[in-house]
Structures are given as C-alpha cells and as structure tokens.
Amino acid sequence: MTQVDSVPVREVRHSAPLWRQWNLIWNFAQRDLKSKFKGSALGWAWSLVVPLATLGVYTIVFSVVFSGKAPAFGNGEDGIFVIWLFAGLTAWSFFSSTVNGGISGLIGTGALLKKIYFPAYAPVLGSTVAQGVQSLIELGLYLLVLLVIGNVGVSWLLAPVVVGLLVVFSASVATALAILNVHVRDLAHLVSVALQLLFYATPIIYTLDIVPVSAGGIPMRAIVEWLPTGLFVEILRDVTYGLTVGPWQAWAGLVGWTALALGLAVLVNRRRGGDLGEEL
Numbered sequence: 001m002t003q004v005d006s007v008p009v010r011e012v013r014h015s016a017p018l019w020r021q022w023n024l025i026w027n028f029a030q031r032d033l034k035s036k037f038k039g040s041a042l043g044w045a046w047s048l049v050v051p052l053a054t055l056g057v058y059t060i061v062f063s064v065v066f067s068g069k070a071p072a073f074g075n076g077e078d079g080i081f082v083i084w085l086f087a088g089l090t091a092w093s094f095f096s097s098t099v100n101g102g103i104s105g106l107i108g109t110g111a112l113l114k115k116i117y118f119p120a121y122a123p124v125l126g127s128t129v130a131q132g133v134q135s136l137i138e139l140g141l142y143l144l145v146l147l148v149i150g151n152v153g154v155s156w157l158l159a160p161v162v163v164g165l166l167v168v169f170s171a172s173v174a175t176a177l178a179i180l181n182v183h184v185r186d187l188a189h190l191v192s193v194a195l196q197l198l199f200y201a202t203p204i205i206y207t208l209d210i211v212p213v214s215a216g217g218i219p220m221r222a223i224v225e226w227l228p229t230g231l232f233v234e235i236l237r238d239v240t241y242g243l244t245v246g247p248w249q250a251w252a253g254l255v256g257w258t259a260l261a262l263g264l265a266v267l268v269n270r271r272r273g274g275d276l277g278e279e280l
Contacts, residue, residue, distance in 0.1 A: 021122055028126025032105065033133065051093060051138050055086055058205055071207065073151045074243025086142050087241055088204035088233045094135040095170045095229060096195050101127035102174030103181050103188050106276075113276055120182075120273040121175045121265070128171040139163070146240060153243035162236050165258045169228060172261035176268040182276050202229040228257040 059082045070079030105127035106120060143159075146152065181187040201224060203211070208230075211221045224230055231253045238246035 021119060024118060024122045025125045025129065028105070028109075028123045029129035029133075032101070032127055032130035051089065055082065055089060058085055058089070068206070071242065073149075074153055074155070074241065075151045077149070077151070079241075083142070083145055084237065084241060085205065086138075086145075087237045088202075090135060090138045090142055091166060091233050091236050092199065092202060092204055092229065093138070094131060094166065095173075095232070096199070097131045097135075098128050098170040099174045099177060099191065099195065101131055102171070102178045103191065106178040106182065107188075119269075120179050120276055121269055124175045124178045125171055128167065128174060132167065143240065151241070151243065155239040155243050155245055158239045158245060159236070162232065162239060162254070165254050166232050166236075169232070169254075169258040169261045172258070172265035175265040176261070179268050179273045179276070183272060198227070198229060202227060202233060204233055208234070226253060228253075228261075231257065 068081055070081040070084035072079045102124035105123040109123045143156075177187065177191055181191075203224060208221065208225060211224050213219070213221045225234075231250050235246045235250050235254060238244050238250075
C-alpha cells in the first residue's frame with residue numbers, strides 16, 4: 001500500500017456576505033468608540049485636540065522655521081499653509097490609523113475568536129468605521145474653514161468619491177495586513193516602520209514640485225506622485241483646496257490602487273483568514 005502523508009488542512013467556514021455582517025461590524029466599531037476615550041476628562045474633545053496639536057507642531061516647523069509656502073486657493077486668494085497641511089494630514093491620519101487599528105483590532109479579539117467564530121475582517125472593518133468617525137470630524141472642520149473663507153466650488157461634489165475610495169483602499173490594506181500579521185507577528189513592526197517612511201515619501205508637508213525629477217537615475221518625482229497615499233492627498237486637495245477636478249490620470253491611479261488593494265484583501269481573507277482562533 002502507498003502511504004499518503006497527512007497534510008493539516010485549515011477549516012474555512014463560509015460566512016454571510018459582507019453586507020449582511022453590518023451589525024457585527026458596527027458592534028466592533030461601537031466597542032472601539034466607547035473604549036477610545038473612556039475615563040478621559042476631555043472625552044471626544046481629544047478627537048480634535050490631538051490632530052490640531054499635531055497640525056500646530058508641523059505648521060511651526062515647516063511654515064515658520066523652514067518657511068514653507070502653500071499653493072494659492074482655487075478662488076485666487078493667497079494660500080494658507082496650515083489649511084493646505086490640514087488636508088494632507090486628514091487623509092494620511094485616516095489611512096495610517098486604519099492600518100494600525102485594524103492590525104491591533106484583530107489581535108485584540110483573540111480571546112473572543114477562540115470561543116466563537118466570526119469573519120476575520122469584522123473587527124478590522126469595525127476599527128475602520130470607528131476611525132472614520134473621528135476623520136469625518138476632522139474633514140468637516142477642514143471644509144468648514146474653507147467655507148468660511150469662501151473657497152468653495154462645484155469640484156467639492158467629488159470629495160465624497162475621493163473619501164469613498166480612500167475608505168475602501170485603507171480598509172482593504174488593513175484587512176490584508178491584519179490577517180497576515182496573525183501568522184507572522186513581526187509584520188506589525190515592519191508596518192510601523194513602513195508607515196513612517198511612507199509619511200515622508202507622501203507630499204503632505206511639502207509640495208510635489210520640490211521633489212527632484214530624478215536622482216541617481218531613479219525617477220523620484222514619478223514615484224512620489226504615483227504612490228497611492230500621494231494620489232489620495234493630491235486629489236483631495238485638488239477638489240477641495242484647489243477647486244479643480246484633478247488630472248484624469250490621477251483618478252485612474254486611485255481606482256487602480258483601490259481595486260488592487262481590494263483584490264488583495266479578498267485573496268488573503270480567502271486563503272489565510274479561516275479559523276484564526278488557533279493562531280491567536
């Protein structure tokens with residue numbers, strides 16, 4: 001007789017479609033929202049204090065010390081660096097917080113996942129929703145300031161499209177990395193380092209035109225310009241700050257990166273996102 005080697009097979013349970021998991025995702029989101037500022041004196045005020053403090057530090061360093069200049073507003077008025085910077089930080093903070101929150105959110109449900117089964121993406125998307133609430137507050141404040149100074153245009157109608165693509169892209173990246181991190185715990189540390197590098201590689205605190213076209217034969221400006229985070233920051237600024245629709249190539253890039261991230265998340269979830277309770 002031929003001996004057949006036994007290969008352990010991970011059990012993968014079929015769960016309901018994503019849109020039927022909303023109650024579960026919302027429960028995870030509520031848990032994150034309640035625990036976020038639990039026991040703090042200022043409570044939800046921290047959702048504005050922290051980003052505004054960060055904004056103030058960057059403004060002093062890059063606007064006052066390094067004399068950073070912002071492009072003109074779409075209405076023709078002289079640009080204001082702090083407002084221009086706030087747009088970039090709002091988009092970036094949502095992406096980075098979603099990725100970090102998704103990784104820690106899935107790991108944090110280890111004890112619960114050992115008792116009952118639920119899709120691995122549920123706590124990740126719950127964290128995304130919770131982070132989205134804070135980011136919407138920041139975005140609302142940014143748009144309110146633009147409204148007060150009269151920098152409003154028809155291009156604002158495209159802002160929800162940019163935000164929607166950013167949500168899908170960020171949640172997809174967070175889901176893929178969170179599931180992979182369960183199997184390779186060093187990944188979380190690598191992601192932390194990568195996000196720090198990506199922050200400075202993204203034109204958030206500087207304009208794209210100061211990046212050299214090439215350095216040592218490497219097309220530096222093209223790389224920075226076509227980074228997914230760079231595209232989201234630039235297009236959000238185009239439609240809200242610059243009052244333009246932005247180049248169609250950038251929009252094609254946004255859709256392409258989002259589709260790629262979504263496909264990767266689906267693939268990782270199907271292949272590695274089975275019963276993770278035994279891994280956690």
